[in-house]
Amino acid sequence: MKQLTIQSTGIAGTLESSDISITIEQNEDKGIEIQLKSTVENLFGEQIKKVIRETLEDMGVNDALVRANDKGALDCTIQARVTSAVSRATQTPCYPWEVK
Amino acid sequence: MWHTSLEERAVKLTSESERNALIAFLEKQGLALDGDVEYSMVITDFGKIIATGSFAGRVLKCIAVDEEYKGLGLSEKVFTHLTNEQFRRGRTHLFVFTKPQNKQIFSDLGLSLIAEVPSKVVLMENRTDGIRKYLDELAAESGEIIPSAAVVVNCNPFTLGHRYLLEYAAARCQKLHVFVVWEDKSSFPTEVRYRLVKEGTADLPNVIVHRGRDYIISDATFPTYFIKHYEDVVETHARLDVTIFLQYIAQRLAIQKRFVGEEPYCAVTSEYNKVMAEMLPAAGIELEIVPRKTAGGAAISASRVRELLRSGDLAAVRALVPETTYRFLVSEDAGEIIEKLRSSASRH
Numbered sequence: 484m485k486q487l488t489i490q491s492t493g494i495a496g497t498l499e500s501s502d503i504s505i506t507i508e509q510n511e512d513k514g515i516e517i518q519l520k521s522t523v524e525n526l527f528g529e530q531i532k533k534v535i536r537e538t539l540e541d542m543g544v545n546d547a548l549v550r551a552n553d554k555g556a557l558d559c560t561i562q563a564r565v566t567s568a569v570s571r572a573t574q575t576p577c578y579p580w581e582v583k
Numbered sequence: 584m585w586h587t588s589l590e591e592r593a594v595k596l597t598s599e600s601e602r603n604a605l606i607a608f609l610e611k612q613g614l615a616l617d618g619d620v621e622y623s624m625v626i627t628d629f630g631k632i633i634a635t636g637s638f639a640g641r642v643l644k645c646i647a648v649d650e651e652y653k654g655l656g657l658s659e660k661v662f663t664h665l666t667n668e669q670f671r672r673g674r675t676h677l678f679v680f681t682k683p684q685n686k687q688i689f690s691d692l693g694l695s696l697i698a699e700v701p702s703k704v705v706l707m708e709n710r711t712d713g714i715r716k717y718l719d720e721l722a723a724e725s726g727e728i729i730p731s732a733a734v735v736v737n738c739n740p741f742t743l744g745h746r747y748l749l750e751y752a753a754a755r756c757q758k759l760h761v762f763v764v765w766e767d768k769s770s771f772p773t774e775v776r777y778r779l780v781k782e783g784t785a786d787l788p789n790v791i792v793h794r795g796r797d798y799i800i801s802d803a804t805f806p807t808y809f810i811k812h813y814e815d816v817v818e819t820h821a822r823l824d825v826t827i828f829l830q831y832i833a834q835r836l837a838i839q840k841r842f843v844g845e846e847p848y849c850a851v852t853s854e855y856n857k858v859m860a861e862m863l864p865a866a867g868i869e870l871e872i873v874p875r876k877t878a879g880g881a882a883i884s885a886s887r888v889r890e891l892l893r894s895g896d897l898a899a900v901r902a903l904v905p906e907t908t909y910r911f912l913v914s915e916d917a918g919e920i921i922e923k924l925r926s927s928a929s930r931h
Contacts, residue, residue, distance in 0.1 A: 494670045498659035498692060504666075508675065518711050520693050550710065552693035554659075 487543045493572030496556075496564040503556035505535070505568040510548035515539055521553035534558050538565040542577060589633075591664060594623040608632040612647040615808045620645065624664050626657055636661035638669060641797070643679045644806045662692045666709070677709045678797065680806050680823075697798070698830060700822040703815075706800070714827075717798055718835045725760065725791055725836055732756035732840040733833070735799055737885070739769040741779040741908045744844070744883035747876035752842040753787045755871075760836055761792045766801035770889060770924050775911070782907040798831065800824040802851060817851055821858035829866045840869040847875070847882070878903060893924050 489509045496504040510516055517532050531553055538561070539547055549565075556564070570577040595601050605623060606616050616623075616637070623637040623645070634657040636646040643665050648657045669677055679689055683705050686696065694707040697714055708714070722728065734752055738745050753759045761784070763777045771779075777794060784790045795801075805820040832838065841863055846852035856872065863870045875882035883903050891900045892912070901909050911917055 492670065492675045494667060494675075497663045499656055499663075504663065504693065506670075506675070520711075522691075550693075 485543045486545065487569065487573055487575075487577075489544060489547045489569070489572045491572055491574070493568040493570065495567035495571060496560075498552060498554055500554050501556055501560065503531075503551060503553040503561055503564050505561075505564040506550040507565075507568040507572040508548040508550075509572075510546045513546060513548075515545070515547050515549065517549045517551060519551045519553065521551070521555075523553070523555050530558075531556075531561060534561045535565055538562045539569070542566065542569055544569060547572075588629050589626055590628075591626045591660060592624065593668075594625055594635075596620065596623060604632060605635060608635060608649075609645055609647060609808070612649075613809075614645055614647055617644055617806050617808045622665075622668060624661065624668070626660060628652070633657065634661050636665045638665055638677075639806075640804065641669070641674050641677050642804060642806060643669075643677055645808050646679075646681075658688060659692065676713060676797070679707045680704055680809075681707070682809055698823060698826045700819055700826060703819045704810075704823055706823060706827070708797075714798055714831055717796055718831055720796075721760075721793055721832065722835060724793060725758070728835075728837050729757050730837050730839050731758035731760055732842060733760045733762065733828075733836070733838045734842045735762045735764065735795070735828075736780065737764045737769060737801075738771075738776045738780050739885045740771045740776065740888065740904070740912070741783045742883050742885050742888055742904050743878070744876050744885075744903075745780070746783055746905050747883075748842065748844050748873050749784055749790060750787065751873055752871075753784075753790050755842075756840060757789060759787075759790045760838060761790060762795045762799050762832075763792060764799055764801045765795040765797065766803045768801070768803040770927075771920055775916075775920070779908050779911060783905045785907075798827055800827065802855075814854075817854045818858060821855040822862070824855075825859055825862045829862065829868070833866075833868060838868065840871065842871050842873055845872050845874045848884075889924055892921050895925075 489507055493507045496502050498504055515536055517535055519528060519532055521528055521531060535549055535551060566577050594605055609616055619639040620637040621639050625632045626634040633649040633652045637644050646661055679694055681689060683699055683702060686705050689707050694709055695711045697706045697708055699705040732752055734749060736745055749761060761780060763780055765773055767773045781792045800823055802820055807816045810816045810819060843856055846856060859870055888900055888903050
C-alpha cells in the first residue's frame, strides 16, 4: 500500500456542535499519537481514537501527531475531517471525488 | 442556530471606519484593541458587530461576544476562524492571555492552561504538551541536572555588561542556565541575540544558553487590552512570567538561585525585579541583584551601544562589547540591522 508521510501541518473541521477539529502534524518514526479532547470523552473517547487511527492507517499514514477537539461528531464526520486534514498536511488530494 | 443575517468576515484594519467600529464594540465589552494586532475578524448581524477576535504573532487576543448573542456558539466560530487563518500563515502553536473567569470558555475550545495569576490573568496554549516539550528540550541541553542558577537576558546586543553579569554568576554556581528572551521585537533579531550570547560565553564551561521560546514571557508580547491600569500591566506580566519560571523551569532544572542585573533607570524592569524579590524567596529560590559594570563612569548598557551604533561611533562601541559581538557588528550581516537602527528612533 502507498505510504503517506506527513511533512507539514493540516487542519480540518470546526468547533461547532457535532463536528470535530482535527490537526495533523508530523511525528517522525514515533507512530500515531492522538491527543483528544471531547465533550463525550467518557463515553466515546476510545471509539473516537479508534476511528482516527483506522482512518489514518487506511490512508497509509504510519506516523502522525493528531490533536483532536471533538464536539460530539459521528464516525463518518471524524473520518471526513481526518481525511481532509491529511490531504492538507501532505498537499495531496486523498479523496477520489470522481468516479473512475 | 446560525441565523442567515449573520455574516463572518475579516476586518480591514487600515480602514479608519472599520477600525473605529471594532474599537467601539470592544470598548462596550470592557476591552481595548491592542496596538500590535495584525489580523481581526468580526461576526455581524445585519451589519452590527456581535462577536470579534484578533491576533498578533502567535497570540490570539481581543476576543469578545456580545452579551445578547451568548449561547449561539459564536466564540467557537471566532476561534475556528482565527485558528484556520493562523494555520494558513504557518503558525500552529497558539497562545491566549485572558482573565481567569474565561478559563472554562477557552478550555472548552481546546486550550490548555499553562499558568495563572489569581484574579489577574491566565496563559493558555492550544497544545496539551507544549510546555512539557519545552522542558524536555531544556533538560536535553542541560546534561546532568544538578543544583543550579539562572539568568534571563535579552541582550540587544550582548555587551561587556552582560558578560560581567554572566561571568559573576557562573563563578558562584555549579551550573548557570542563561535564557535568551525569544520575542522578535528588538533591533537585533532573536537568532542573532542568541548566537552572540553563545559565542560571548563559549569560554565559560558551566554556562548553558537556552532559547527562551514562548515560556519566558517578554513584556513586548504580553497583551494589555484587558487590563485597565498601566501599573497593573507591569506587575501582572511580571507575576505571570515568574510563576511559569517557578512552576516549570526552576523545578525541572533544579534552579535554586536567580541573578539579575541592577536596574536603576528603567521603571518597568525595576518593578519586575521587585516582584521577583517577593516571589522567588517565598518559593525557596534565592535572588541576587548584581550591580552594573561601569565604563567611563556610566553603566554599560545595550541601549547605550545602540545609541553609539546609531551615531556611527564604532570605536566607542568596541570598548563596551566583547570581541565576539564587535566582530559581528563590523560584519556584513550586521549592516542591515544597523541601517534599521539609524532610521528608527525606537528605544528597543
